[in-house]
Amino acid sequence: MSTLIEILPFLMFAAAFAALLRGYPVAFTLAGVALLFALIGMALDVFDPIHFRAFPQRIYGNLMEMDRQILVAVPLFVFMGVMLEKSKVAEELLEAMGALFGTMRGGLGISVVVVGALLAASTGIVGATVVTMGLLSLPTMLKRGYSPELAAGSIAASGTLGQIIPPSIVLVLLGDQISNAYQEAQRAQGIFSPDIVSVGDLFAGALIPGLLLVGFYIGYQVFIAITRPNSAPAAPAAEGGTDWGKILHALLPPLGLIFAVLGSILAGLATPTEAAGIGAVGATFLAGARNAGSDNNPRLGQLVSFVGLAALVGLFLLVVFANLGQDRRLFVADLGAMGSLFAWGLVGLTVLGAALSLWRLKKSGVLDEVMSSTANISAMVFVILIGASLFSLIFRELGGDEVVQHALEAVPGGKWGALAIVMLVMFLLGFFLDFIEITFVVVPIVAPILLMMGIDPVWLGVLMAMNLQTSFLTPPFGFALFYLRGVAPPEVTTAAIYRGAIPFVIIQLIGILAVALVPWLATGLPEWLYG
Incomplete structure (x- = not known):
């Protein structure tokens, strides 16, 4: 019986994971599994139902307190992204960048990366970016003689930049969770006037790593254009007339x-x-x-x-x-x-x-589509937040946080070993779960423990965001690959999409390693801006 009580938190997490893989709605799965294991805990006399009285306050504190108004940014950023998606910004940017870079070898690939970065900074919606660029640029790249692997990999990787380049929905949600975890970690250490980490800190911290990844992507396009010119040919010179008026019209807004x-x-x-x-x-x-x-x-x-x-x-x-x-x-x-x-x-x-x-x-008719998409996405985010709050409450009351803390402290290598294990687990979960579930369920459990070990919160948040971005791209379950598969022409096979994504996954891992080895890449700009 004691063994069952000890592993109950892990069984709870495994049950939620299995239910999510079966395709049940995320928010109701988290809440339903939490209630089920609360009943099991009551039967085993390890869970006191009085803890349910804390749940309304957790919801009120998460959604209604004035110092948590950052979550109001979620529907506003979603509205901004969907509105720009409907305003033909992506189409004009692709045409303008294609005219600017198309006459050089690898130019269309560079154009896709630049447009992906601009759309990431203006929309921040991965699925919309991948689908839009897949519909608009993939047929053009194939027509110009690009290899299907390079074209598909470039579009999928560039579309995921919305995860890391601010302003990003991922960074807003992750920043909110990191801020809570940091305050919790400081209170656990006896610091009752805790320092604060804001979403603005995380935005500043993610900017240089995001631009670093853009530079790596462009460098890879140049490398392919030099070493395998047939895979990234230039557009015919007759099609490369540069209309600076159109380019500025597409770029400046x-x-x-x-x-x-x-x-x-x-x-x-x-x-x-x-x-x-x-x-x-x-x-x-x-x-x-x-x-x-x-x-x-x-x-x-x-x-x-x-x-x-x-x-x-x-x-x-x-x-x-x-x-x-x-x-x-x-x-x-x-x-x-x-x-x-x-x-x-x-x-x-x-x-x-x-x-x-x-x-x-x-x-x-555009406004109706935008409002409907904004309402659906925002409602999904906040309903998942409510379900995840109940899940984390019961997980902790069953002793899950102590079990996780002991497990991480027992990992060889101290805080570095614990960080590596957490990053690996998040990477693997990213194959199956969306970033919202990982952010709301996993981060509140592991982040306070890592922060109590002395890890910088901004650096940790940027590493987690880059990790989630990589899992979006990694075969065979990367969400960006599924988005692209849905709009790719029949001649672009699933195997070609996977082969094209692998070099960019390696680039992502190099980027994560660079930020891990040189923390200044994530912490330098926030320290310079905010001290």
């Missing part, structure tokens, strides 16, 4: 939005939630300007959207240069009569432009 969102977070001008609001409104303007097919006067509608976007940029600049509208800073009334009139005018133009853009998107 998403780059401006990325700068406004990510720059405001890193510069400390806005919280991730506030920056997500800027991104959502900016994406609405871009989509409104580019979905004019149902308008009688599309140019007028585009002009209104661009005027609203310009007004939003003006307000952003007022925040930057006039310190407008934040606590302990100037308010509109402090700008004087003319300044106040100007600021309120910008607010009015922004609101008017947003309203007209939403009206145009509603007429074209």
Whole structure:
């Protein structure tokens, strides 16, 4: 009986894993397995039902407290990403980058990597990025003579950059869990005025590793173009005319939005939630300007959207240069009569432009799709969070956290051995589970233990994010490979997709090893920005 009690937490985790593999809904699986093992624990007299009284407070604390408003950024970033997906940004970027790099060997592969990085920084939705680029660029690459393996691997790998390049839904959720784990670890060590790790810290920490991976991907494209030129041929010179007007039209809007969102977070001008609001409104303007097919006067509608976007940029600049509208800073009334009139005018133009853009998107049917996708994805995230909270509560009350702590402390190599084991387990779980389940179930269990061993929280969060990104790409179960398989033409076999992904998985592992050996890659920028 004592042996059964000791292994009960592991049986609970195994039962949840088996149920997830059977295809049961994640949130209800986590909650259902947790309740089942709570009943078993009550029968064995190792679980007191009074602990259920703590569950509402855990939910309230997770979703409603003011210091947890970071989770409000999730639906806003989802809205921003889906809106940009519907606004033809990816299509224009691929065409522009293809015209810019296509006439050089490996140019289309480089274009795919650059576009993947830009879409990662503006949408952050892996499935949408892989599917969009698979539909748009895979047929073109095959037509130009690219090997199916290189084309498929480039698209799948570039699509996963949305996991690591901020602003990313993965980093928002992971940052929230790491922050909680860090405070819990400090309280366990007797530190009752704990340091705080924010999502902004994790955004800053992930930026250099994300760009490092982009550089590695581009370097691999150049290497293939030199060593196997037949696998990455150049486009015909006649098709390579560079129209800088089109290129700038495709590049400047998403780059401006990325700068406004990510720059405001890193510069400390806005919280991730506030920056997500800027991104959502900016994406609405871009989509409104580019979905004019149902308008009688599309140019007028585009002009209104661009005027609203310009007004939003003006307000952003007022925040930057006039310190407008934040606590302990100037308010509109402090700008004087003319300044106040100007600021309120910008607010009015922004609101008017947003309203007209939403009206145009509603007429074209885009808004309904965006709102439906945003509601579905956001609801999925928060329902899983609730189920995972119940799961972790009962897992801990059954002694699971102590069992995991003893197991990790017994691993040879101290904190480095424990970190290696955790990273391996997360990598293997990534074959079968989505990043949301891993973030909400595994991270709260193992992160406090690793942090109590002295591991830097930002460095740990970046390593975990890169690890989850790698599992998205690894055959045979990588989600990105399944997304691409669903839209790839019949001549691109599943085996070709797998073969094409393997070199990029090796690059990912090299990137993880580089960050593990040189922690400054993850901690240097946050320390420089925030001390």
